[in-house]
Amino acid sequence: MTIEQLRHFIAVAEREHVTRAAQVLHVTQPGLSRSIARLEEELGTALFDRIGRVVRLTAQGAAFLPHARRALGELEAGRAAIGEADDPDHGEVSLAFVHTLGSWLAPALIGAYRTRRPDVRFRLGQDSAAAMAGALERGTFDLILTSPRPEAGDLGWTPLITEPLLLAVPPDHRLAGRRRVHLAEVADEPFVIQRHGYGLRSITDDLCRAAGFAPRVAFEGEEVATLRGLVGAGLGVALLPIARSAGAAIPIPVPQLRVADRGCSRTIGLAWETRRHLPAVVDAFRTFIATEGPALARASPEIPWE
């Protein structure tokens, strides 16, 4: 497969016409026909249906087209990135974060940074904590916001904020009026919990083990807002961070109690691959987060529930 072949394929697909595409590409029609034929042979499938004199994408061709476009787009973006490699004011920062941080921390950090360097673009991604480290390793993302600190090797780490995990209980729960609880007091209760691979899951498992029990799982979910809603609906209890929102304070009807057990908190931080050279844009953002991040994180609004 050649990059030229990809260009050829895209041009023909866009026009559904070999001769006209050949004119635009400044190649001859037979050459273009051959080029397409070679690509089809390599991919092992017809990319175009030749029905009479019309040329139309097959299902396979249609499936391949967007990927071909994106591949060329990446190369174009790569060229652009080279030009901006040592300019901290332009270019793209790719930042991934765990789902729980999407609504408050990431917007707060990015928003604050944009006032300084408004031309920096961001490519964002969201996934589970387990997926984060892999994303760094594969080079899909430059930086990740995650919790707890990944154990994979050669990762740099800047802690941003340590926030308590509170025990969310249904409003009519026997403990709902309490100020502080011990985890052992809910050892027999059903838990609403994140799936394996998510940060809060491993933390919850560890804390419960330290308290002398394994949590009985009533429901496994992904989003914290969902889990909190399920607790509110009476399905069980959960260890969840304080409710926050990028916008404004919104009271929620799910009581969240302080937990007396030691270490009932999570530390959120920024991680990056130390073996990699970070482009100037990324490094400038990383430095900003390391210095200003903790203050910004603390300033993010918490949602009271009473």
Added chain:
Amino acid sequence: MTIEQLRHFIAVAEREHVTRAAQVLHVTQPGLSRSIARLEEELGTALFDRIGRVVRLTAQGAAFLPHARRALGELEAGRAAIGEADDPDHGEVSLAFVHTLGSWLAPALIGAYRTRRPDVRFRLGQDSAAAMAGALERGTFDLILTSPRPEAGDLGWTPLITEPLLLAVPPDHRLAGRRRVHLAEVADEPFVIQRHGYGLRSITDDLCRAAGFAPRVAFEGEEVATLRGLVGAGLGVALLPIARSAGAAIPIPVPQLRVADRGCSRTIGLAWETRRHLPAVVDAFRTFIATEGPALARASPEIPWE
């Protein structure tokens, strides 16, 4: 530039060693050296620093590397997509939606679909309504959830739900107790509103014009939750959809009043590019949304405010 060159570049960058990379690639060391040199010449920059006998990425090389990886990744994904082109149970659906739908509609639709076809992957994107049509045209996304219906040509459209737009007012506002209001009653009030290019912005502008005034803008934002928070903080009034959440009902303290004016609503729908062949995965999802979507959208929980 050749795809082989990209592979060569990545292999050398990963190992910081030409000879070992050459062994892995099954080419000779001189050939690989030349290949890298050609790539550097084409890109007009050194990708590696040759300090003594060690080979290390330059800032430019480091900036180019992730793009090269992603380009190859796209080609790999393209090959996979061809294999899955007529299998509705595997492959990837790329779906973008306007910010206002990220928290409830998109998760509801995807969640419902996953119970049917659990192996279908989703690539998601969020942006403004104005950016949506462009994303379809450029082929970046297969499907978009947006409102109002885009005017760009050759788009297919399935309306999913028409929801009223309510007038959000601060809790201590003179109209806060009212059941119904006319827009003209707030003609002189400051508005909190989305930026230009967002769906609610154009709808609000149009409705106010129909009511005989142009809204005085106190604040321009993006996220509806933010706007609602600002209204709650007393900065102005806003035309906003009913508060919803994927999780559970959370009462909010911002009164939202029914508006008597005709057409004070927005229709959310699914759009796609009709000129494109949609792969079987995408088409199956589209069909599902067209048939089941309206019911799922109506079932999405609304958040009461009182």
Added chain:
DNA sequence: CGCGCCTGATACCTCCAATGCATCTTCTGA
């Protein structure tokens, strides 16, 4: 109904550029 044109495919040929082999140069460590 058949002729001619439009469009894409095929045959053949040429030429360039990518790769391999042999060799040179340079840096490092003993």
Added chain:
DNA sequence: TCAGAAGATGCATTGGAGGTATCAGGCGCG
């Protein structure tokens, strides 16, 4: 200071991409 390791360079070879000429098939028009 010398030997070995590692990357660069010169030269020859070859494979494949693309050009020219031509063929084949479908559709419109007389």
